[in-house]
Amino acid sequence: MCSRHSWHTGLDQCPRGEGITVRRTPGPALLTAAACTAALMTTVSCGGPARGDRPPSAPTGVTAQAGSATSVHVMWNQADDDSGVIAYEVYRGTTKVKEVPGEQHMVDITGLKPSVGYAFAVRARDADGNTGPLSKKVPVTTPAAVEEDREPPTRPRQVRGQVAGGRAVSLSWSRATDDRGVASYDIYQGTSKIHSTRGRETSALITGLRPGTTYAFTVRARDAADNTSPVSRTVRLTTAAGGEDGRGTAPTGFRATTHREDGAYYIDLSWTPPRTGGAVTEYRIHLDGRLATTLVWGGAAPQDKAEHSFFVTRESGVSYRVRIRARLPDGTWGGFSTERTVTTGADGQPRER
Known part of the structure; x- marks a missing residue:
C-alpha cells in the first residue's frame, strides 16, 4: 500500500524512491474538479484560506552538524509564505533556543554538552503573525570533550x-x-x-x-x-551581471533511461546532487520543457547519488526530453542539468542534447 502522498495521471502507483513525496503539475485538460480535491496535498490550490491567513511552510533541508564538543551549527532552506517570513524559531527537542531574522537561514547553538545526542527543528513566522509547522527533527551528537586542547588547527590553504x-x-x-x-x-x-x-x-x-x-x-x-x-x-x-545562468548549481552526472513494468513505462533517473554544504531535499523534473513533477525527500536526502523512477505512459515509441534542477538553500532554484532524450520501448542509450 502506498504510504506517501502522491498524485498521478493514468496510474495510481507510488514512484520509486524511499521517503519521497511527489507533486505533479498537470496540464489544464487534466485538472478536473475531482482532481482538484485530490490534489489539495500537492502544489495545486483549490480555494482555502485568503491571502495572509496561510501559515508559512515548514522549512526543508534542515541540517545540524557539530561545530565543536559544545556547539552545533543548524542550517535550513527558506520557507514559503504569501506575506513574507520575518523570523525563524529554532528548537532543541521541544524547547525554543534561538530566534533569528527571516533573511537568516543558519545559526550556531552553543552551551551544549559533549558526547550528547540532540534533535533540532525549525519553524517560520510571517509578517501576519502566523507560525508554520515545525520542520522534521534532525539528530546530531556532539563529539567528546578534549581536555587541555589549546592547539588550534592550521590555516586552510589553497582557497x-x-x-x-x-x-x-x-x-x-x-x-x-x-x-x-x-x-x-x-x-x-x-x-x-x-x-x-x-x-x-x-x-x-x-x-x-x-x-x-x-x-x-x-x-x-x-x-x-x-x-x-x-x-x-x-x-x-x-557574481555574473544580469540574468541567472545557473552555472555550478546544477545536478551533475544526470542519466535517464526507461523500463516497462506491469504494462506501463517508467523513466528512471540518476544524478549527483549539487554540493551546497547542506542537504538538497527538493528537485523539479521537467519533461519536454514543462514542469512535470516535484520531488521532496522526507527522510535523509542522498548526497552522493540520487535516484528516482516515475510513470509516464503505457505506449511504446514515445520520446521525452527530461532534465532536473535542485532547490538551493536560499530557496531559489539552481541551474538545469544536462537534458536527456529517452524513448519508451526503444533499445540503445538515451541521447544527449
Missing part, C-alpha cells in the same frame, strides 16, 4: 573560488590539520560568518548573492575544543 552564475559562488580549500582532528570549517563573507561545513568537507556552494556584486570570502578551521585556525587568504569574486 579557490568560482562564480556559479549571478547568485552563487563555489569555494574549495585544502584540508587543515589538527592534533585532535578538524570538526568543521567556517566560511566568512567579510567579517560575518555565513556558512559552515563538516570537518571532512573541503568545498561549499554559497547562494543567495546579488548579481554583478563583488564579495570577499575567507575560511577558518575549528576543532572539537572550539579552537579556531588563523584565517585563510581572502578570495574575491564578482
Whole structure:
C-alpha cells in the first residue's frame, strides 16, 4: 500500500524512491474538479484560506552538524509564505533556543554538552503573525570533550573560488590539520560568518548573492575544543551581471533511461546532487520543457547519488526530453542539468542534447 502522498495521471502507483513525496503539475485538460480535491496535498490550490491567513511552510533541508564538543551549527532552506517570513524559531527537542531574522537561514547553538545526542527543528513566522509547522527533527551528537586542547588547527590553504552564475559562488580549500582532528570549517563573507561545513568537507556552494556584486570570502578551521585556525587568504569574486545562468548549481552526472513494468513505462533517473554544504531535499523534473513533477525527500536526502523512477505512459515509441534542477538553500532554484532524450520501448542509450 502506498504510504506517501502522491498524485498521478493514468496510474495510481507510488514512484520509486524511499521517503519521497511527489507533486505533479498537470496540464489544464487534466485538472478536473475531482482532481482538484485530490490534489489539495500537492502544489495545486483549490480555494482555502485568503491571502495572509496561510501559515508559512515548514522549512526543508534542515541540517545540524557539530561545530565543536559544545556547539552545533543548524542550517535550513527558506520557507514559503504569501506575506513574507520575518523570523525563524529554532528548537532543541521541544524547547525554543534561538530566534533569528527571516533573511537568516543558519545559526550556531552553543552551551551544549559533549558526547550528547540532540534533535533540532525549525519553524517560520510571517509578517501576519502566523507560525508554520515545525520542520522534521534532525539528530546530531556532539563529539567528546578534549581536555587541555589549546592547539588550534592550521590555516586552510589553497582557497579557490568560482562564480556559479549571478547568485552563487563555489569555494574549495585544502584540508587543515589538527592534533585532535578538524570538526568543521567556517566560511566568512567579510567579517560575518555565513556558512559552515563538516570537518571532512573541503568545498561549499554559497547562494543567495546579488548579481554583478563583488564579495570577499575567507575560511577558518575549528576543532572539537572550539579552537579556531588563523584565517585563510581572502578570495574575491564578482557574481555574473544580469540574468541567472545557473552555472555550478546544477545536478551533475544526470542519466535517464526507461523500463516497462506491469504494462506501463517508467523513466528512471540518476544524478549527483549539487554540493551546497547542506542537504538538497527538493528537485523539479521537467519533461519536454514543462514542469512535470516535484520531488521532496522526507527522510535523509542522498548526497552522493540520487535516484528516482516515475510513470509516464503505457505506449511504446514515445520520446521525452527530461532534465532536473535542485532547490538551493536560499530557496531559489539552481541551474538545469544536462537534458536527456529517452524513448519508451526503444533499445540503445538515451541521447544527449
